[in-house]
Amino acid sequence: MKWIIAMFLIAFCAKSEAQVYNTKHFKIFYTSVDNKNIKEIADSLEGSYDRIIADLQCLEDVPVKVHFYADTPTYRQSVRPWAPNLPSWSGGITLGDSVVHMISPNAPYHNYREEMKNAIHEFAHCVSRRVNNRIANNPRWLWESIAIYESKQLVDPHKLPYLVNHKPPGLKQLSDFSDTTIYEVGYLVSEYLVETKDKNILNTLIKNNGNIKQTLNVDDEEFTRRWFAFVRKKYGI
Numbered sequence: 001m002k003w004i005i006a007m008f009l010i011a012f013c014a015k016s017e018a019q020v021y022n023t024k025h026f027k028i029f030y031t032s033v034d035n036k037n038i039k040e041i042a043d044s045l046e047g048s049y050d051r052i053i054a055d056l057q058c059l060e061d062v063p064v065k066v067h068f069y070a071d072t073p074t075y076r077q078s079v080r081p082w083a084p085n086l087p088s089w090s091g092g093i094t095l096g097d098s099v100v101h102m103i104s105p106n107a108p109y110h111n112y113r114e115e116m117k118n119a120i121h122e123f124a125h126c127v128s129r130r131v132n133n134r135i136a137n138n139p140r141w142l143w144e145s146i147a148i149y150e151s152k153q154l155v156d157p158h159k160l161p162y163l164v165n166h167k168p169p170g171l172k173q174l175s176d177f178s179d180t181t182i183y184e185v186g187y188l189v190s191e192y193l194v195e196t197k198d199k200n201i202l203n204t205l206i207k208n209n210g211n212i213k214q215t216l217n218v219d220d221e222e223f224t225r226r227w228f229a230f231v232r233k234k235y236g237i
Contacts, residue, residue, distance in 0.1 A: 141174035149190030
């Protein structure tokens with residue numbers, strides 16, 4: 001029954017979102033709130049495509065359908081068949097490796113530039129899933145940190161009291177679904193990996209579901225110590 005409802009909603013959304021913007025790799029369904037800048041939004045996504053494909057060493061094309069919703073209630077109602085218990089802060093989700101549903105960058109009370117980054121964030125999730133279809137939130141710290149890094153969603157560590165006080169969160173906390181700390185430090189974690197290891201590191205960790213013992217020969221505690229030592233040195237905290 002759930003799948004019948006889901007298929008109905010897909011058909012309904014496709015019909016109600018009469019406006020479609022196509023690029024080489026994206027098919028974007030949008031509403032009138034995006035009329036003024038849909039090309040800018042699409043160009044931002046397309047402009048990030050080659051970089052993310054290369055960074056994550058994905059060997060296949062990843063064409064993606066992006067559904068933008070004009071406001072938060074519409075977004076939440078539309079994705080309810082797949083995600084009935086969305087956290088209050090959710091602004092977008094991926095369905096498999098080729099469909100994104102998210103709140104429009106032009107939605108009321110949302111930051112346009114930040115939501116543009118969120119669209120790239122969700123696309124990065126799609127690429128990760130194409131590399132390994134078991135990676136979604138498995139583990140969450142890696143799943144989110146890669147998307148945050150690829151969408152350039154850096155939070156200044158000087159603005160995070162727990163980092164300033166030298167109390168970095170461990171991987172267990174960063175993978176806790178009730179905790180949003182990963183969205184604050186995720187960029188820093190992936191930045192550490194990329195800048196201190198070889199260029200294959202993100203692809204390797206995606207493929208082995210974040211097995212740092214196998215990949216880096218360290219346990220969770222030592223990994224946390226090392227990435228935070230990197231942050232302290234680079235950012236002077």
